[in-house]
Amino acid sequence: MASRAKATILDIAREAGVSKSTVSLVLQGSGLIRPETATRVRKAIEDVGYVYNRGAANLRKAHSNVIGMVINDLTNPFFAELAVGMERVFQAAGVVPFIANTAENPVRQEEVLKSLMEQGVAGLIVSPARGTTPGAFRRIEAAGVPIAFTMRRLPESRIPVIAPDNHRGAVLATEHLIRRGHRRPAFFGGSSDLVVYHQRLGGFLTACETLGIPASDRLIVEGETSRKGGMACLETALATTQPPTAALCFNDAVAFGAMLALRKRGLEAGTDFAVVGFDDVAEAEHYSPALTSVAVDTAGLGERAAHVMLKMIQSRTTRAEDHIGAVSLVVRESSGPDRNSQLGDAA
Amino acid sequence: MASRAKATILDIAREAGVSKSTVSLVLQGSGLIRPETATRVRKAIEDVGYVYNRGAANLRKAHSNVIGMVINDLTNPFFAELAVGMERVFQAAGVVPFIANTAENPVRQEEVLKSLMEQGVAGLIVSPARGTTPGAFRRIEAAGVPIAFTMRRLPESRIPVIAPDNHRGAVLATEHLIRRGHRRPAFFGGSSDLVVYHQRLGGFLTACETLGIPASDRLIVEGETSRKGGMACLETALATTQPPTAALCFNDAVAFGAMLALRKRGLEAGTDFAVVGFDDVAEAEHYSPALTSVAVDTAGLGERAAHVMLKMIQSRTTRAEDHIGAVSLVVRESSGPDRNSQLGDAA
DNA sequence: CTGAAAGCGCTTACAG
DNA sequence: CTGAAAGCGCTTACAG
Numbered sequence: 001m002a003s004r005a006k007a008t009i010l011d012i013a014r015e016a017g018v019s020k021s022t023v024s025l026v027l028q029g030s031g032l033i034r035p036e037t038a039t040r041v042r043k044a045i046e047d048v049g050y051v052y053n054r055g056a057a058n059l060r061k062a063h064s065n066v067i068g069m070v071i072n073d074l075t076n077p078f079f080a081e082l083a084v085g086m087e088r089v090f091q092a093a094g095v096v097p098f099i100a101n102t103a104e105n106p107v108r109q110e111e112v113l114k115s116l117m118e119q120g121v122a123g124l125i126v127s128p129a130r131g132t133t134p135g136a137f138r139r140i141e142a143a144g145v146p147i148a149f150t151m152r153r154l155p156e157s158r159i160p161v162i163a164p165d166n167h168r169g170a171v172l173a174t175e176h177l178i179r180r181g182h183r184r185p186a187f188f189g190g191s192s193d194l195v196v197y198h199q200r201l202g203g204f205l206t207a208c209e210t211l212g213i214p215a216s217d218r219l220i221v222e223g224e225t226s227r228k229g230g231m232a233c234l235e236t237a238l239a240t241t242q243p244p245t246a247a248l249c250f251n252d253a254v255a256f257g258a259m260l261a262l263r264k265r266g267l268e269a270g271t272d273f274a275v276v277g278f279d280d281v282a283e284a285e286h287y288s289p290a291l292t293s294v295a296v297d298t299a300g301l302g303e304r305a306a307h308v309m310l311k312m313i314q315s316r317t318t319r320a321e322d323h324i325g326a327v328s329l330v331v332r333e334s335s336g337p338d339r340n341s342q343l344g345d346a347a
Numbered sequence: 348m349a350s351r352a353k354a355t356i357l358d359i360a361r362e363a364g365v366s367k368s369t370v371s372l373v374l375q376g377s378g379l380i381r382p383e384t385a386t387r388v389r390k391a392i393e394d395v396g397y398v399y400n401r402g403a404a405n406l407r408k409a410h411s412n413v414i415g416m417v418i419n420d421l422t423n424p425f426f427a428e429l430a431v432g433m434e435r436v437f438q439a440a441g442v443v444p445f446i447a448n449t450a451e452n453p454v455r456q457e458e459v460l461k462s463l464m465e466q467g468v469a470g471l472i473v474s475p476a477r478g479t480t481p482g483a484f485r486r487i488e489a490a491g492v493p494i495a496f497t498m499r500r501l502p503e504s505r506i507p508v509i510a511p512d513n514h515r516g517a518v519l520a521t522e523h524l525i526r527r528g529h530r531r532p533a534f535f536g537g538s539s540d541l542v543v544y545h546q547r548l549g550g551f552l553t554a555c556e557t558l559g560i561p562a563s564d565r566l567i568v569e570g571e572t573s574r575k576g577g578m579a580c581l582e583t584a585l586a587t588t589q590p591p592t593a594a595l596c597f598n599d600a601v602a603f604g605a606m607l608a609l610r611k612r613g614l615e616a617g618t619d620f621a622v623v624g625f626d627d628v629a630e631a632e633h634y635s636p637a638l639t640s641v642a643v644d645t646a647g648l649g650e651r652a653a654h655v656m657l658k659m660i661q662s663r664t665t666r667a668e669d670h671i672g673a674v675s676l677v678v679r680e681s682s683g684p685d686r687n688s689q690l691g692d693a694a
Numbered sequence: 695c696t697g698a699a700a701g702c703g704c705t706t707a708c709a710g
Numbered sequence: 711c712t713g714a715a716a717g718c719g720c721t722t723a724c725a726g
Contacts, residue, residue, distance in 0.1 A: 006490065006719095008718090008719055008720080009719070009720065010719080018696075018697085019696065019697045019698075020697090020719090020720085021696070021697060021698080021721085021722085022695090022696055022697075024720070024721060024722090025695095025696085025721095027720090028721085032695060032696085033695070033696085034695060034696090037695080037696085049486060049489050049490065051464050051465065051486075051490055052465045052720090053406070053465065053467065053718090053719055053720065054402070054465040054466055054467070054720095055401070055402030055403070055405050055406055055466070055467050055718095055719085055720090056402070056406050056702090056718075056719035056720040056721090057719080057720050057721070058402050058702090058720090059400070059402055059403050059406065059701090059702045059703060059704085059718095059719080059720070059721090060701075060702050060719085060720050060721040060722075061702085061720085061721065061722090066462075066466065074421070074427050074430060074431065074446075075424060075427045075428060075431060075629075077422060077424060077427075080421045080422045080424075080427060081422060083421060083448065084421065084422060084448065084450065087448060087450075091455065091458070096447065096458060096459055096462035096463075097447075098445035098446065098447065099421075099445065099446040099447065099448065100443065100444075100445065100446065101430065101431065101434060101446065103431065103434070108438065111438070111443060112443055115413075115443035116443075117398050118398065118399045118400065118401040119401055119402070119413065119466070120400065120401070120402055139396060139398075142396050143353065143396065143398055227633060256633070260633055260635075263635055282422075283630075286574060286603070286607055288607075288610055288635055353703095355702090355703055355704080356703070356704065357703080365712075365713085366712065366713045366714075367703090367704085367713090368705085368706085368712070368713060368714080369711090369712060369713075371704070371705060371706090372705095372711095372712085374704090375705085379711060379712085380711070380712085381711060381712090384711080384712085399704090400702090400703055400704065401704095402702095402703085402704090403702075403703035403704040403705090403718090404703080404704050404705070405704090405718090406702095406703080406704070406705090406717090406718045406719060406720085407703085407704050407705040407706075407717075407718050408704085408705065408706090408718085
């Protein structure tokens, strides 16, 4: 039991009095083996303290059951929720995904991807780090390993992506703000090196157009996609000559930052300045004031991404259709009406 | 380049006009190979689109460079921060850790551990799921694979633990509350199946003894270690005939829950009821009111755990000393004085 | 239903 | 400094 030398199927075969082929068949759950034999083999497996060597098996089989999940920022609860959704379906399918964090660093991402490939992954689900070069996945694609992007996409890539309807979400949120009387809306956070940024900002602009907010009355403040970034955006916005009265934020982290900066100035989100987030992380509901946010069905997106990957692997293809998930606006306290406006919510 | 059949070292050897031994040596960065030869080989590696097969290598080498990190709850930002600390040192050491989430489920943990073992990990860092049985790691220990626990420990286990000084942290926090005039302190959240619970509760009780709070004036409310648990604890506490005026919470999540429940009743943490958390997650500082909490140097603990593991692997041992990390109390707004008391903070 | 044999892609002594 | 050969622990046809 406590033997240091690892037991192999040969040890099991000896113990059970069969050939190693038989052991292998039992290990794979083949129906070819007589039940009594299988039972005997299984007992031997226990007795010798056997640990299956997947590396050796993959060497021969040339297909593995490990899937890599490459996440750009694991400390953002949003991605943790996403990962949990994926894990749920992988678990049901009998594969254990390995999660790797790139911390938004393309170099780190390169290493992580390399390591996962060396480990012989059957597929890769990745939310690419900011600043990922278009060619970063060329080698993996060439090797025929299926990849799916989640949440983020790369420009000019043919890799399938599973993401929420960012444009629509931003439209919903912006219309909500405008209908509540905010005629000087702002867009906080994010930057143009992210495709998602263009989608969300695009929705913001579309809604402004539709509801007649002239370009001169819109404020766009780029910034980090974090609390810190949100704080900076708010400061910048309030320092303008004609400050906005409301902001759609790139994501919830930015929104939390903006709310924090408001409070530091003695202002309150919802009454003094309207704030809307994006993603609707679990925390949004519990914040004070509770954050109005665009819900993207995070876990559902994760599950979908996992299913797409499973299907790609099974059908031995590297192509799949994009999936754009439905979004909805969850109105809470942080997006009150403009106090100087006559309008209520005319939705 | 886009060839589907995977290139092997034999293909490289052919391309470069050397033997496969030479290729292998180049791959391992051996100094034995003439620089010109190495360069030629490296070019061939690029040309054939080679992906190193770590499984095959491990088969022969019998030691791998993959380390598994098994986390009980990845959606808790505390564990995400911990994981990031570990990753930092592993990255520097050239090993890519794979993270697996058990979602506080011992069965899931079993699967994850099995899969990691099959993958041939060199070592395992784990924060065990609640309800893990004492024998859960027996097989892994028998196989000679080093394990280190982080944050949590199992009763009667000889596996080294890297954790903060829970007792001391609870003493500090409780003394702080009592010195601020709270003579009826409570302990919120957690339950006795967690060793950590006993440590933190023990610190609470020690401080109560020391500062003369009789047992009849202390309230202990067990509960889930989540926001939800914290909300329930507060409700329970306020429903007693002589409610406490302050609470040390098992962790920050419980504290956030308690603060939330206070607000729902129109009360404010810090002025109406003092709340202290444990862990000092990044969010604590940004909460409103900002949460007083026991800082455990999360990232530092993660780094330490990684170093311990690296050393165990290197010295081929499964034993190491426990590491108990220093803690400190970060006083913020949530732990104001008892409004009915005459005392200020006499620290 | 079970066994003997070949081979997956690497590394490691051992020669030279 | 480089090559030929054995072997790591499995799976997979192929016989029987």
